[in-house]
Amino acid sequence: MAAQINPSILSADFARLADEAKAVQGADWLHVDVMDNHFVPNLTLGVPIVESLAKATSTPLDCHLMIEDPDRWAPQYVEAGASSVTFHAEAAHAPVRLAREIRAKGARASMALKPATPIEPYEDLLPELDMLLIMTVEPGFGGQAFLDIMLPKIRRTRELIAKHGLELWLQVDGGVSASTIERCAEAGADVFVAGSAVYGAQDPAEAVRALRTQADTATASAAWACGH
Numbered sequence: 001m002a003a004q005i006n007p008s009i010l011s012a013d014f015a016r017l018a019d020e021a022k023a024v025q026g027a028d029w030l031h032v033d034v035m036d037n038h039f040v041p042n043l044t045l046g047v048p049i050v051e052s053l054a055k056a057t058s059t060p061l062d063c064h065l066m067i068e069d070p071d072r073w074a075p076q077y078v079e080a081g082a083s084s085v086t087f088h089a090e091a092a093h094a095p096v097r098l099a100r101e102i103r104a105k106g107a108r109a110s111m112a113l114k115p116a117t118p119i120e121p122y123e124d125l126l127p128e129l130d131m132l133l134i135m136t137v138e139p140g141f142g143g144q145a146f147l148d149i150m151l152p153k154i155r156r157t158r159e160l161i162a163k164h165g166l167e168l169w170l171q172v173d174g175g176v177s178a179s180t181i182e183r184c185a186e187a188g189a190d191v192f193v194a195g196s197a198v199y200g201a202q203d204p205a206e207a208v209r210a211l212r213t214q215a216d217t218a219t220a221s222a223a224w225a226c227g228h
């Protein structure tokens with residue numbers, strides 16, 4: 001699979017969200033960071049804005065719920081128009097039931113891990129998911145430095161995906177830029193969230209294309225991708 005680049009609207013101008021969505025035409029998904037000021041110390045947007053954004057863009061929405069009680073809220077984001085919904089392992093009460101509910105409602109189900117959360121306890125859950133998100137910064141804010149110490153977790157997750165023969169996408173989020181994306185791709189990521197590296201660029205659509213080329217080139221020579 002070609003690398004997918006998902007611009008994070010956390011770094012966009014919230015007063016011009018429809019225009020900011022159009023500015024990254026060619027992106028695979030639009031990454032929508034939902035924060036509740038409880039699970040993370042920041043507050044962003046909720047269901048009504050996702051509903052409006054889904055009507056304003058043809059780019060599918062990848063909603064990342066950094067909220068408490070995703071079991072209650074995640075289905076509402078599918079109904080609002082999200083094509084992929086990510087809940088946090090640390091917040092979900094019943095992750096298997098929640099993933100099945102998201103899928104049953106017609107969206108891709110994804111689970112995220114904060115930097116200190118290991119992948120191993122969740123190995124048996126992987127077949128229930130369409131994507132696993134490894135946070136490469138502490139969730140809550142854009143523009144943070146990429147945590148290199150997450151690279152072994154990305155590698156281990158890619159090995160588990162191969163071991164179980166799964167078609168699971170592996171997303172990374174936080175500090176992904178021209179200087180870090182190749183390391184992520186080599187380690188096994190195939191979906192890349194980028195906020196400041198895209199919206200901070202002079203030409204956001206061109207930044208998306210350049211990041212995708214870099215990731216594809218790094219993946220082509222990566223051991224994990226041979227025969228992929």
Ligand SMILES: O=C(CO)[C@H](O)[C@H](O)COP(=O)(O)O
Pocket residue numbers: 008010011031033064137138139140141142143144173174175176193194195196197
């Ligand atoms: O989930 C997030 C923060 O919690 C953001 O998606 C992420 O930080 C993107 O911003 P940047 O690419 O600037 O790091």
